[in-house]
Amino acid sequence: MDERRANRQDPPRELSRAQIERRRAALKARRRKQMQMRILVFGTMALILILVIVLLVLGISALLGKGEKKPSAKTTAVSEMPSEEPSAEPTPEPDNGILQETPEITQVENIESLDNENIGWGYGPSRDELNRPVDAVNYQETYGSYGAYFVRNVDDKIIYLTSDEGYENGCTPAILDALKETDTKIVFFITMPFAEEHPELVQRMIDEGHIVGSHSVSHPADGMPSLSIEEQQEEYATLHQYVLDNFNYKMWLFRPPAGKFSEQSLAVANNFGYRSVFWSFAYLDYDTENQPDETEALQKCLDSLHPGAIYLLHAVSQTNTNILKDFINGAKEQGYRFELLPANDF
Numbered sequence: 386m387d388e389r390r391a392n393r394q395d396p397p398r399e400l401s402r403a404q405i406e407r408r409r410a411a412l413k414a415r416r417r418k419q420m421q422m423r424i425l426v427f428g429t430m431a432l433i434l435i436l437v438i439v440l441l442v443l444g445i446s447a448l449l450g451k452g453e454k455k456p457s458a459k460t461t462a463v464s465e466m467p468s469e470e471p472s473a474e475p476t477p478e479p480d481n482g483i484l485q486e487t488p489e490i491t492q493v494e495n496i497e498s499l500d501n502e503n504i505g506w507g508y509g510p511s512r513d514e515l516n517r518p519v520d521a522v523n524y525q526e527t528y529g530s531y532g533a534y535f536v537r538n539v540d541d542k543i544i545y546l547t548s549d550e551g552y553e554n555g556c557t558p559a560i561l562d563a564l565k566e567t568d569t570k571i572v573f574f575i576t577m578p579f580a581e582e583h584p585e586l587v588q589r590m591i592d593e594g595h596i597v598g599s600h601s602v603s604h605p606a607d608g609m610p611s612l613s614i615e616e617q618q619e620e621y622a623t624l625h626q627y628v629l630d631n632f633n634y635k636m637w638l639f640r641p642p643a644g645k646f647s648e649q650s651l652a653v654a655n656n657f658g659y660r661s662v663f664w665s666f667a668y669l670d671y672d673t674e675n676q677p678d679e680t681e682a683l684q685k686c687l688d689s690l691h692p693g694a695i696y697l698l699h700a701v702s703q704t705n706t707n708i709l710k711d712f713i714n715g716a717k718e719q720g721y722r723f724e725l726l727p728a729n730d731f
Contacts, residue, residue: 537693598638608645
């Protein structure tokens, strides 16, 4: 009896429609959840892959950037003008103050073959009918083609006032004050030591509309002809790039140290992109221990006025500082006006 019960199989029970629907719904929900899990897993893997690729690209770019060699000052110096390589960040255009034009340079060929006789500039007592030093007029005619200024060949009563800043003797702030009070713009020629030690004065010169020019890095006592062509180019390039980097200012005028030059040195400056500026008036004002009498100095400056005059007054002179306003006002009373040197009109 018990064996028959054990071998007997109960017939399968039929599920109701409601139970079937519930099972189908549960199955669909399980499949949907499995699909969502797959999407989440694949999405996470894709995001991780993208991040890995981005990090690899950034790492490779950084390595390549470190591998690039920055050009040395020596390399820059032997070029005619320092190159301005594009950087990742945009560089603002250089501010040349009041200057609205740039020199149009005609390159001089075969400068190695030019005469390098060292000439010390200085004019004699002879004057023409316009009170211009005859030597300055003759030198302008001879060397003007190399971008050199000795005197401007103009009939108008125009003065071009320049000041050399080999070093600072405490006078420059007062000179700038006097120029501001008289609304006069001039050219300051600076050396590398001056630019490094007195950046606030250089910035003020630029901000107040004056022209800043180069007076070389080392101011060689025997002038630029005493240096090789490569050394001259390095003198130009080093200070030029320093002023460009630190003041965003591009220089284009050069005052030859000690007023010494040669045909070759003028050509080197020209090919670099500089106008060489000499003078048609200067006097012994640079000896800080033996300053000229102020009354005599003022009269000498006024008696030497002439059209197209290029005045050199050293900024280390206390006499020049004290008479500057009187000289400017006295020249204006005689019908003269002060202008900045043009870039191209000789």
